[in-house]
Amino acid sequence: MIFVLSPSTIRNPEALRIVTIPKQVFGRGFSFVPRDPLTSRAFWRMVLEQSLTRYVLALAPFPAAMLLWPNLALPISQAPVLMFGIVLYIENNVLSVSTPSKRRALIDADVAAGRLDLLRARTRKILIAIAARRDQTEGTLHLVIEQSAMARVTPFTVLSLQYQGARPELLDPDPEETAWLREAIFDDDLTEADLHLVNLSQNVFVRDLPFETRGVSAHARLRARAEAAPVSVRG
Numbered sequence: 001m002i003f004v005l006s007p008s009t010i011r012n013p014e015a016l017r018i019v020t021i022p023k024q025v026f027g028r029g030f031s032f033v034p035r036d037p038l039t040s041r042a043f044w045r046m047v048l049e050q051s052l053t054r055y056v057l058a059l060a061p062f063p064a065a066m067l068l069w070p071n072l073a074l075p076i077s078q079a080p081v082l083m084f085g086i087v088l089y090i091e092n093n094v095l096s097v098s099t100p101s102k103r104r105a106l107i108d109a110d111v112a113a114g115r116l117d118l119l120r121a122r123t124r125k126i127l128i129a130i131a132a133r134r135d136q137t138e139g140t141l142h143l144v145i146e147q148s149a150m151a152r153v154t155p156f157t158v159l160s161l162q163y164q165g166a167r168p169e170l171l172d173p174d175p176e177e178t179a180w181l182r183e184a185i186f187d188d189d190l191t192e193a194d195l196h197l198v199n200l201s202q203n204v205f206v207r208d209l210p211f212e213t214r215g216v217s218a219h220a221r222l223r224a225r226a227e228a229a230p231v232s233v234r235g
Contacts, residue, residue, distance in 0.1 A: 001157065001192075002159060002186070003034070003042040003156070003158050004158075004160070004181050005025065006160065006161070006173055006178075007170070007172045010034055010035060011035055015031055016170040018162065018168045018169065019168065021144070021162045021164050021168050022142060022144040022162060022206055023144065024146055025158055026147075026149065026205065027149075030046060032046070034046075045156045048150075049148060049150070049156070054087075055087055058086055058087045058090050059083055059086070059087065062076055062083060094152060095152065096150070096151055097151055097200055103200060103201050103202070106197055106201040107197050112201055115198050116198060118189065118190050119190060119207065119209070120209060122184060122185050123185065123209040124209075125184070126180050126181065126185070127143055129180065130180070131216045133177070136213040137213060137216075140212050140213065141163055141211045141213055142162040142208055142210045142211075143160075143161060143181075144159070144162055144207070144208050144209070145157065145206075145207040146205060147195065147199050147205050148205070149200075149205045155193055155195070155196040159181050159185075161177070
């Protein structure tokens with residue numbers, strides 16, 4: 001699941017004020033609310049990202065058992081250690097990878113490095129295209145790719161275009177730039193799940209991929225002016 005985070009895709013753009021880059025969203029509470037939240041998959045996934053939600057789901061069988069077997073209500077209610085143990089087990093062993101050795105065993109280091117090289121190459125092409133299209137000649141564009149740290153669930157990827165100039169800001173990609181972000185990073189050769197596996201193995205869930213805009217070639221700038229957009233940013 002990919003969500004492009006920008007002022008136009010959320011209800012609370014004031015939450016996007018940033019002091020330093022990269023700005024992160026996971027692990028900071030309910031940091032953004034997508035537009036049309038009740039019908040948004042990203043909204044409900046953000047609900048699941050909250051630890052309280054997961055604790056409630058993990059403990060839901062206990063009140064259900066009390067309703068089904070009232071005679072067991074008292075013994076069940078007096079088993080806080082069991083409840084705590086279940087929550088701890090789910091958080092540490094089901095929704096995460098518990099030890100560094102287990103993380104390293106998830107993927108071969110050379111395969112992980114190859115996937116990150118491919119990610120960097122694709123990101124660079126996208127950032128060059130965006131910088132040329134916007135005719136930016138100063139500052140640094142950052143494509144920040146952040147994924148949920150939860151294991152064994154569908155990856156949730158938040159993409160944001162952040163800019164370091166006189167002051168840091170989170171940019172608002174137009175529809176074409178949004179399409180590049182959605183379509184030109186992941187495919188069958190590099191899926192969200194592939195990157196998630198690398199992130200789990202390295203215990204790194206925020207990838208800040210910067211590009212100095214002064215590095216855009218004159219040819220790329222001329223092409224951006226001559227065309228509505230580059231033919232392709234993947235390759």
